[in-house]
């Protein structure tokens with residue numbers, strides 16, 4: 001028992017782990033924003049698992065209701081642009097990068113300084129693309145870095161996830177089927193891990209805490225191959 005605990009603690013000893021978590025908010029005006037239902041639970045569980053495995057952890061978090069686990073550095077951000085800035089900076093020295101954040105793909109072209117007043121029955125909002133943080137890190141990845149993405153999909157889950165892994169130059173991707181009882185806002189998750197060597201590993205349903213420990217072990221294992 002003692003040996004097992006020691007082994008677990010030393011799994012990532014000395015490694016630097018970066019985790020992004022939660023949603024981003026793209027403000028339309030001072031009181032309204034575009035966002036998504038991500039709670040940040042998976043990312044916070046990964047950050048905690050990495051810390052317990054002996055790593056030095058930086059968590060970059062969008063707005064969530066969660067308490068930051070003790071013993072790690074947390075950088076709070078709101079928008080995709082802020083998350084891009086902080087994550088690309090922190091990634092420079094990271095060994096393992098887990099990108100669980102549900103980053104907005106679009107933001108309003110302009111943020112109004114004053115609250116928008118209703119006028120006509122129809123309203124058209126002009127949006128513009130945000131920068132893809134994960135794809136940027138994929139281009140900059142060093143041979144020593146392990147880059148892990150997350151794909152939340154509603155259909156063709158494995159095909160879409162594999163395509164993302166290839167397009168974004170990832171080492172691993174965690175494919176998540178978004179349906180009632182899975183992915184957003186639930187305490188358990190059932191995922192399949194896809195690897196850059198073409199293999200895959202389906203995992204049974206488990207709590208996000210248990211899944212975080214499992215993913216940490218799979219990442220350390222893939223790294224040492």
Ligand code: CTP
Pocket residue numbers: 020080099100101102103104105130131132133134135148149150151152164
């Ligand atoms: N991601 C990111 N920056 C973005 C958008 C997404 O870093 N601006 C990361 C997420 O953290 C996640 C992965 O990319 O790890 C999945 O992103 P997703 O938006 O689903 O992938 P896309 O390539 O944008 O595919 P699509 O919009 O076609 O589903």
